[in-house]
Amino acid sequence: MDLRELYQEVILDHGKNPRNHRFPEPHNREGRGYNPLCGDKIALRLQLDGETISDVGFIGQGCAISQASCSTMTEAIKGKTLAEAEALFSKFHTMLTSEDSSEDDIEQLGKLAVFAGVREFPMRVKCATLGWHTLNQALHDESGEAKTE
Amino acid sequence: MTEVSTIVAAPSEVFDAQRVREDFPALHQDVHGKPLVYLDSAATTLKPQSVIDAVDDVYARDCANIHRAVHLLSQRATARFEEAREKVRAFVNASKKTEIVFTRGTTEAINLVSQSWGRSSLREGDEILVTELEHHSNIVPWQILCQQTGAKLVVVPMTDRGEVLRESFERKLSERTRLVAMSHVSNALGTVLPVTELIALAHERGALALLDGAQAVSHVDVDVQALDCDFYAFSGHKLYGPTGIGVLYGKERLLDKMPPYQGGGDMIRSVTFEETIYNDLPYKFEAGTPHIAGAVGLGAAIDYFSAFDAGLIHAHENALLRYATEALEAVRGVRLIGTAPGKVAALSFLMESAHPHDIGTIIDAEGVAIRTGHHCAQPVMEHFGIAATARASLGMYNSRADIDALLAALQKVQELFG
Numbered sequence: 001m002d003l004r005e006l007y008q009e010v011i012l013d014h015g016k017n018p019r020n021h022r023f024p025e026p027h028n029r030e031g032r033g034y035n036p037l038c039g040d041k042i043a044l045r046l047q048l049d050g051e052t053i054s055d056v057g058f059i060g061q062g063c064a065i066s067q068a069s070c071s072t073m074t075e076a077i078k079g080k081t082l083a084e085a086e087a088l089f090s091k092f093h094t095m096l097t098s099e100d101s102s103e104d105d106i107e108q109l110g111k112l113a114v115f116a117g118v119r120e121f122p123m124r125v126k127c128a129t130l131g132w133h134t135l136n137q138a139l140h141d142e143s144g145e146a147k148t149e
Numbered sequence: 150m151t152e153v154s155t156i157v158a159a160p161s162e163v164f165d166a167q168r169v170r171e172d173f174p175a176l177h178q179d180v181h182g183k184p185l186v187y188l189d190s191a192a193t194t195l196k197p198q199s200v201i202d203a204v205d206d207v208y209a210r211d212c213a214n215i216h217r218a219v220h221l222l223s224q225r226a227t228a229r230f231e232e233a234r235e236k237v238r239a240f241v242n243a244s245k246k247t248e249i250v251f252t253r254g255t256t257e258a259i260n261l262v263s264q265s266w267g268r269s270s271l272r273e274g275d276e277i278l279v280t281e282l283e284h285h286s287n288i289v290p291w292q293i294l295c296q297q298t299g300a301k302l303v304v305v306p307m308t309d310r311g312e313v314l315r316e317s318f319e320r321k322l323s324e325r326t327r328l329v330a331m332s333h334v335s336n337a338l339g340t341v342l343p344v345t346e347l348i349a350l351a352h353e354r355g356a357l358a359l360l361d362g363a364q365a366v367s368h369v370d371v372d373v374q375a376l377d378c379d380f381y382a383f384s385g386h387k388l389y390g391p392t393g394i395g396v397l398y399g400k401e402r403l404l405d406k407m408p409p410y411q412g413g414g415d416m417i418r419s420v421t422f423e424e425t426i427y428n429d430l431p432y433k434f435e436a437g438t439p440h441i442a443g444a445v446g447l448g449a450a451i452d453y454f455s456a457f458d459a460g461l462i463h464a465h466e467n468a469l470l471r472y473a474t475e476a477l478e479a480v481r482g483v484r485l486i487g488t489a490p491g492k493v494a495a496l497s498f499l500m501e502s503a504h505p506h507d508i509g510t511i512i513d514a515e516g517v518a519i520r521t522g523h524h525c526a527q528p529v530m531e532h533f534g535i536a537a538t539a540r541a542s543l544g545m546y547n548s549r550a551d552i553d554a555l556l557a558a559l560q561k562v563q564e565l566f567g
Contacts, residue, residue: 003514007507007565038506039523039536061536063506064566124510 005117006124007064010072015064018071020078024055031138033060033130040066040127044074044134051081058134063127065118070131072111082139088112089132096125164461166548172197172453173546183516186554191336191364191495191542192520194389196450203449204391207442214438216415230441233448234431240451241381242372243398247430250404251439254395255363256286258382259330261397261410261434262359263290266380267328269408273299276325278356280318280342281307281532282335285525287361291330300327307532311338311487318347326356333365333381337526337540338487339470339495341369348378357403363387367544368466368493370459373398385443389544390450394443397434404430411436454545462545466494469543473552480559486538497524497538500559502566505539511565512558519555 023045033042040062047055056074060067077085091109095101096118106113118128170176175195178185187195207229213222215230231246238246252258271277277291281304288302295302305321307313313331322329329351334341348358359380362371366383373381380403385394399407409416409427413436418426427433454462473496477483482501500508509521520540523530530536541555 003511003561003565006510012566037522039527039530040506041536063504065507121510124506127506 006121008114008117010111010114011064011068014068014071018058018060018067020057020071020074021059022057023059024057027055029138029141031134031136033134033137035062035066035126035130037126038063040130042066042070042131042134044070044131044138046135046138048082048139051083053077053080053082053085058131060131062130065115065124065127066130069115069128070134072114073131073135076110076112077135085135085139089136092132093129095119096128164457164465164545166465166546170546170548172199174198174201176546180516180518181514183514186515186517186551186558188541188543188547188551188555189518189520190367190544190547191339191387191540193386193392194367194544195546196391196446197389197453199453200390200446200449204442204446207445215441216432226441229445229448230439233444236448236451237396240371240455241396241398242374244374245401248398248401248404250397250399250431250434251444252382252395252397252434253393253440254384254386255361255382256290256395258380258395258397259286259359259361260290262380262382262399263294265407265410265434266357266403267291267294267300268297271298271300271327274325275300275327276303276323277301278303278305278318278321278326278329278331278351280305280313280331282311282313282338282340282526282529283330283332284336284361284363285527286363287330287332288528301325304528305331307340307529308489309532310489311335311340311529312489312491313340313342313347315343315346315350319350322350322354322356324354326351326354328357328359330359331361333360333362333371334368334493335487335526335529336364336495337524337529337538338489338497339364339492339542340487340489341365341491341493343491344378345376348376352377364495367454368463370463379403385447385450388447388450389454390447391440391443394440394447396447401430404434407434409433409436413437415439457545463493466543466545466547469547469549469552470494470496472549473541473543473555476552476556480556482563483559486533486535494544495540495542497540499535499538500562500566503562505537507566508539508559508562511562512555515554515558515561517555517558 027045027047029046031044042060044058091105115128173195211225213226215227234249237249305318351358357379360378362383366388381398386392416436418428484499486497505521522537
C-alpha cells in the first residue's frame, strides 16, 4: 500500500491551502455537509445563474482528503452547468467506488483524478465525497444537511 | 522489546508483557505487511486464546438453551452461564449473585436503569447529573428519559485538563438531584474520576449513583461495595472478553423494586392473559435467550485476568502511559488533549500538521492501529474546540516497543505532511 497514491501532492496542497475558501457574494444556494464518523464539516455556498454555477466557495474543517476534495471540486464546477456538475459527480463517485471507470471518464475528471487512490482506502471514500454530497444538497435545495452516514 | 529485563526485581513482582503477548493470537499477524501494533484497547481489547476456546467450547460441546430443558447439555450450559455470573460477582465484589444482570454491554445496562428505574421513579423537575466528559451512551439514555418524564439533565463541567473537581460537582448537585451518572474512567481522555468521594456526596443529598465502568474494569480496581455505587455498568469486550455481553450491577433493594426492562421468556414466573408474575432477580431483567457463550467467554476473561496480580498489570500500564506521554510531549507539533494528574491507559492527541483521520490512515499503513474521531464524546471535543483527536490506548499486552512504533509512525506523518 503506497500512501503517496492517496496523499498526492495536489491533495496535500489543496488540503493545506484550500481554494475558494470563502463564501461568494452574492449567492443563492447553500449546503451543509457533516461526516458524523470523523466530525468533518463543510458549508458550501454558490451562485446559480440560470443553469450555470457562476461562483462557488466553502468554509470547512476536516481531514486533508475532505478539504482537498471540496477545494478541487469548487475549481472543477465553477462556470459549469448543473448537468455538467452532476455528470462530474457521477464519474467521480464511480472512480472512488468501483473499477468501472473508463479512461475517457478519468480523463474528463481532469485534476479530480488525483483522488483515484482513495478507492484503495474504503474508510476514506466518505471523506472524498463529503463536498460533493454537500453540493448535491445545495443544488437540489434539500432541507437539512448532507450526511455521509 | 524487553523492557522488563532491565528491571531488577523478584520475578513475582514483574509483569511480563512479552509473555502475555503469547496468549493473544490477534497480535501475531501482519497488517499492510508490517507487524500489528495494537493501540486501540479502549475501543475493544484483544482476546486471549482461553476466551476464544471457552466461547468455541460452548458451541462445540454445551450448545443448548439455559434454564429450560432437563437434558444434560442444557444442564451444562446453564451451569456454565451461572458460573460466569459468580465470576463476575467476585470480580466486582458484589455481595450477591442476584445483583449481577447480564446485558449486551455497557450501553444496554445504562438504558436498562434509565428505562426501568428512571421511568418509574422520576417526575417533572427531578434532576439527573452527568459530567461533561461522558461517552454518548451515558448522555443519550438520560436525555431520552428526560423527554419521557420532564426531568432535567444537569452537566458538571470539567477543567481544561479533563478533570471533574469536587467543587464543580457540589455546585451542580441539588435537592432535586435523583441520580448521578458518571464515568469511572473517561474513554476519550483517560481521566480517572474521584468517584468514591463524588458518590458519597450524591448519597448525602439522597441521590443514587451509577458508574459507567466500561473503561475502568481493566485498568483500575473495581469493588462495588467499597465504591458504594448503586449501579455499575461495564462491557465484557473491554475486559479481554467477547463483544455482545455486558453487566449491570445493581443493589438488590433497588433492582427488587424496579419494573422489568423488557418482557419475554425467562423473565417470568407465570403468564396468563390476565396476569404475569415476574421472575426473581436477576432473571427479571434477562428477557429472552441471552448471549450464553458470551457470558461464558466473559467468565473465562475474568479467569485469565485474575490469574495475574491486578496491581502489577495496572503498574505496567501506568509506567507505559508515562513513557508514552513523555515521548509524545517531546514530538514537535503534538498537543496532548486530557492532562489530568489521575489518568489511565489512554492518550488523546493532535498534530499541528495533520488531521487525526489522516494520522490514522498513515500510521495504519505502518501497522499501528489507533482510534481517530470524536470517540463518542462530542461534548468533550466541543470543550476543547476540536472535532476529533487521535487516541492511542493501552492494554496489558502493550510494551515500550509499541510506543516506539507509534512514534516512528508519527514520524512518517511528519514526513508526508511536513
